[in-house]
Amino acid sequence: MTAPLLSIVMPAFNTERYIGATLDSVLQQSFGDFELIVSDDGSTDSTVAIVRSYAERDRRVQLLERGNRALGGAAANRNHAIRHARGEWIAFCDSDDLWLSDHADVCAAAIRESPDAVIVFGDYRRFSGSIELAQPSTLEDKRFFALGSDYVQEVARTASGIEIYRMHSDRLLKFCCLRYCPLSTSAVLCRRETMVRNEIGFNESWVINEDFHAWMRMLEVGPAVAIRHVLYYYRQRPDNATSDVIRVYEGMARSHGAWMHRIWEQLSGQEQRTYRDKVAGFLGAAAWQHSRKGQVVRAVSAQLRLLRVRRSPADFLAVLRTFARSLVWGVFALFGRRSAESSMSSARAEPGADETGSGAA
Secondary structure (H helix, E strand, O other), X not given: OOXXXXXXXXXEOOOOOOHHHHHHHHHOOOOOOEEEEEEEOOOOOOHHHHHHHHHHXXXXXXXXXXXXXXXXXXXHHHHHHHHHOOOOEEEEOOOOOEEOOOHHHHHHHHHHHOOOOOEEEEEEEEEOOOHHHOOOOHHHHOOOOOOOOOOEEEEEEOOOOOEEEEEOHHXXXXXXXXXXXXXXXHHEEEEHHHHHHOOOXXXXXXXXXXXXXXXHHHHHHOOEEEEEEEEEEEEXXXXXXXXXXXXXXXXXXXXXHHHHHHHHHHOOHHHHHHHXXXXXXXXXXXXXXXXXXXXXXHHHHHHHHHXXXXXXXXXXXXXXXXXXXXHHHHHHHHHHHHHHHHHHHHHHXXXXXXXXXXXXX
């Protein structure tokens, strides 16, 4: 059997509400030379049954079942699917996102225009509820494609006129570290041979930013191309991993902290200070959020980890302020809970309360 150009990797866990629409958005692509590998992480709803029904109708769909909720979450799911992939390129699509109908076609055209590239990515829009109310294109909104940016090497066009930006990978890597990372998982493609040869995958011990190191390692080993075109819609959900701000700050501090140590010697003095301040900022934000919840130990722990990154006099004083603030908020929270419990107890003890309600008629 001839290997397809693309292997589309889709991790899944309890997304019965969304996965049907996601599968439709992939299978209705104008470019069809792909396989779609869905790796399920022990879903307890009808996710598996939905995927099976699609696999029965379309032989491009494969279902991999990892059994009971295995360790590693989406990262392990993606790694598992990659090991079963046959395509020249690995594309990614989360099981609640929506691909635009020309996603695969545009990416295939970009690949043809840049045969030496090892990683390709494009723009996306965020939405919750209806895609008609989606936010503006994320990278356009941030002016990522501005000409004159030092990470842009040259601009070309596909046959259909879509702009593709060949990047200075080393400069883009630093931009991702010091500013923000423009690569969003469902808009990224990686050359499979490059991933396998360099043992590049997703960090299974992280819930947040688990893809960051994979993208950075790809940038370390080869050329990158950015497509000035919206490739997918990112679904914002209240139960997303990124909806927990403390988890986000802690996760970003952990992943960026590890990468900062990896590339420290490659940075100038100013770049080192900028990256250090960024990681310290994540930890400071985590400490603040913990303290607002009255979580004394966690707040102080985050502040002490900040001292491992940066040791200014203000940072040492911040440890004391964090301890005091979290202690005060903890006391308020304790009294608030006791007051609420007291009110509930009084309501339950009110004589005849149930009888009055049920016998009013």
